[in-house]
Amino acid sequence: MSNPAWESDPTTRHEYRWWDGEKWTEYVADDGVQSLDHLTGAENLEPPKNRRARASGAAAEQDSLSSVQPVQLASRTARFGGRLIDLAIYFLLTLVFLLVLHFTDVKPIPVDDSYDSDAVRDYAESVDGLYWVPILFSAIYEIGLTATRGQTFGKMATRTQVVRAEDLFQPEWGRTPRWGQSIIRWALPAVLLIPAFYLPYIGEILFLLCYLALMWDRDRQGWHDKAARTLVVSKP
Structure with a gap:
């Protein structure tokens, strides 16, 4: 569907949420610090759309996260x-x-x-x-x-x-x-x-x-x- 990436959190609870290419995950980030915020399944979130240009500071922060893959909990x-x-x-x-x-x-x-x-x-x-x-x-x-x-x-x-x-x-x-x-x-x-x-x-x-x-x-x-x-x- 799309490439895995840190996208603006569609729930608005955080700055970024990890999109794994098919679905939104529980991995989130605020001010460059990653954490977990599990989805309930009732949010009905849409896939990420084309992102508009961000301010230079926000863009730099997002770029710094782009190379960081979230830690995957063992199944x-x-x-x-x-x-x-x-x-x-x-x-x-x-x-x-x-x-x-x-x-x-x-x-x-x-x-x-x-x-x-x-x-x-x-x-x-x-x-x-x-x-x-x-x-x-x-x-x-x-x-x-x-x-x-x-x-x-x-x-x-x-x-x-x-x-x-x-x-x-x-x-x-x-x-x-x-x-x-x-x-x-x-x-x-x-x-x-x-x-x-x-x-x-x-x-x-x-x-x-x-x-x-x-x-x-x-x-x-x-x-x-x-x-x-x-x-x-x-x-x-």
Whole structure:
């Protein structure tokens, strides 16, 4: 229909709004500073028409924006695809861990009538603490890669990246989250699972809602994103 460009905002709420060549988007700019202003769908906006000449100052500002493409939030499909890949990695490594246990001194209790309560107690003592190993792995995997690269292997595969929300549309945008943000981003879903040990299904539901929240959130943030003040964007 027309070339993507910063055009005068037809809603008049801002100076400029990004026209992607087919439709108006949520990306806006005022005084050269970009931000988000989502459309409701009820505005009934017309496509941009031939623009009249602007004053030299406004024209210079628009020209300065013309080379700046708005940051694209990662699609919900890409985000869930990346999460599924990460979960598959967790599953495979946990399986490897269990196989290692099988061929070491930590053996499952044989299912027959030959063992008694002492055998059960000895087995419980032998595996005490081992259940935390997969959780520790997930923490190292998620926190380490997010803080150093902004990407887990799942996000690398889906070309998405975690960035600091406060950097959005700023010259330094794209910085990886701080270590504290990365820890919070991993810890919140893990903490939400704790009730599962005491109340059936409650922890699992909270865990799922933490991620499903990005389906209806306008900035596509899950609860963990909001708590850590991060966004997930498409990586060029």
